Amino acid sequence: MSDLRLAELLAGRDHDNVDLWGRTINPQFTRVLKKIGFDREWTRAEGAYLWDARGDKYLDMLGGFGMFNVGRNNPRVRAALVEALELDLPGSVQLGASPLPPLLAQELIRRTPARLERVLFTSSGTEAVEAAIKLGRAATSRTRVLSAEHSFHGLTLGALSASGSGEFTERFGPLLPGFARVPFGDLDALERELRAEDVALFLIEPVQGKGVNLPPAGYLEGAQRLCREYGTLFCVDEVQTGFGRTGTLFAFEHWGLEPDLVPVAKSLSGGYVPVGALLMSKAVHAAVFDSLEHSFSHGSTFAPNELAMAAGLATLHELDEQDLVARTARLGERLLELTLPLVERYDVVCDVRGLGLLWAIEFAEPESGKRSYRLLDRVQPGLFAQVVVVPLFKEHRILSQVAGHKIPVIKGIPPLTISEPDLEWFADALDETIRKAQRLPRALAKLALTAAGVR
Numbered sequence: 001m002s003d004l005r006l007a008e009l010l011a012g013r014d015h016d017n018v019d020l021w022g023r024t025i026n027p028q029f030t031r032v033l034k035k036i037g038f039d040r041e042w043t044r045a046e047g048a049y050l051w052d053a054r055g056d057k058y059l060d061m062l063g064g065f066g067m068f069n070v071g072r073n074n075p076r077v078r079a080a081l082v083e084a085l086e087l088d089l090p091g092s093v094q095l096g097a098s099p100l101p102p103l104l105a106q107e108l109i110r111r112t113p114a115r116l117e118r119v120l121f122t123s124s125g126t127e128a129v130e131a132a133i134k135l136g137r138a139a140t141s142r143t144r145v146l147s148a149e150h151s152f153h154g155l156t157l158g159a160l161s162a163s164g165s166g167e168f169t170e171r172f173g174p175l176l177p178g179f180a181r182v183p184f185g186d187l188d189a190l191e192r193e194l195r196a197e198d199v200a201l202f203l204i205e206p207v208q209g210k211g212v213n214l215p216p217a218g219y220l221e222g223a224q225r226l227c228r229e230y231g232t233l234f235c236v237d238e239v240q241t242g243f244g245r246t247g248t249l250f251a252f253e254h255w256g257l258e259p260d261l262v263p264v265a266k267s268l269s270g271g272y273v274p275v276g277a278l279l280m281s282k283a284v285h286a287a288v289f290d291s292l293e294h295s296f297s298h299g300s301t302f303a304p305n306e307l308a309m310a311a312g313l314a315t316l317h318e319l320d321e322q323d324l325v326a327r328t329a330r331l332g333e334r335l336l337e338l339t340l341p342l343v344e345r346y347d348v349v350c351d352v353r354g355l356g357l358l359w360a361i362e363f364a365e366p367e368s369g370k371r372s373y374r375l376l377d378r379v380q381p382g383l384f385a386q387v388v389v390v391p392l393f394k395e396h397r398i399l400s401q402v403a404g405h406k407i408p409v410i411k412g413i414p415p416l417t418i419s420e421p422d423l424e425w426f427a428d429a430l431d432e433t434i435r436k437a438q439r440l441p442r443a444l445a446k447l448a449l450t451a452a453g454v455r
Helices: 006-011 017-024 027-036 075-086 100-109 125-140 157-162 187-194 219-230 251-255 282-288 306-321 324-339 341-345 371-379 383-394 420-439 442-451
Strands: 042-046 049-052 057-060 116-122 144-148 179-182 199-204 233-236 261-264 276-281 349-355 358-363 409-412
Touching: 017 027, 057 420, 075 306, 100 116, 100 276, 100 306, 116 125, 116 282, 125 144, 125 157, 125 199, 125 233, 125 261, 125 276, 125 282, 144 157, 144 187, 157 179, 179 187, 187 199, 187 219, 199 219, 219 233, 219 251, 276 282, 306 324, 324 341, 324 349, 324 358, 324 420, 341 349, 341 420, 358 383, 383 409, 383 420
Parallel strands: 144 179, 144 199, 199 233, 233 261
Antiparallel strands: 042 049, 049 057, 116 276, 261 276, 349 358, 358 409
């Protein structure tokens, strides 16, 4: 009996990655990749870089949607996973306590405010949000859930019901009852909803991922105060902002918050094994798991597996050993320093903003009234941002993303291992690309219309 050899399996494919993906997983996705020229055959990744089959090196400003905080293929996280496999640990005993989950839980708890004393493991961010909704309702004996407009919390039905992004929700209704949204940053609107004292939890991203929207001064502190006043649990979604992304381990530290519930995931994985968690107060946990009969009130069969726990432990260790959190704060300031001048340099750039290495540039129709910009905006709002993203990739070998459907914003969420020269590479490429895109030559206009599906 022979062992499976992955290298041989990869070498023996009868189609390249993109074509095989289209045949077996999602043909419409691969059509998009081909239309905009992103259909590369990726062969290798390390840190903040990707290499294609031609040997060209790309800077990864997308970071797997924020999954690779400690870098792609981090060798020390990989070594921990190999060691975990070699130890033959008794994982997922189910009716028993396996060794690694409480060690990771302990490490998470000691890094958070004293209010957070319990951990429930999940396999993803959306599952962690689902757990927060379910447990929050049980703990408060209330059914309503509040979130913010333009928010994103995941794509399973409960998390989707809390999300304020119409492009994800409109085709999948009716969504779950009991969910409502308030404007991000509006404390008066929040208080009007909380006054009835029937809201189980207020679910909020400290920085909104769709658009990289920063909270107004005093908003998050005020929201926490109102939740305490009206008996609503304060739930801060750190799925994307957690583990150093914003220059503190958790984004809520910027505002001195002490949430009742904190869903986390993405980069806790080290980029290898799916892992998420819901961090919660002892009071919430005790109200749900309140008896022997209710000790199995919520869980996930595969979530606290030993490989996921090893990845989480290694990721936290790597953040500490490489001082990545403080480094991210410094690099975030440098990225803003390099890109803020674009607001003055180009009338099509209306804002540059960010916190740590969660960064965005926003475009708007120039006051001079460029016909080309208006044309693109009529075809699809926010399309000008795509006119920048595509040349960044094809001409400068930088992978980036538009921050949301019909949003004129490009988002940067690179691995935290990115270097200052990398940021200079990105800023110079961005400058040149915007300069060209602002004139919108015919070839770029055609490319944008093609990307929008018009041609």
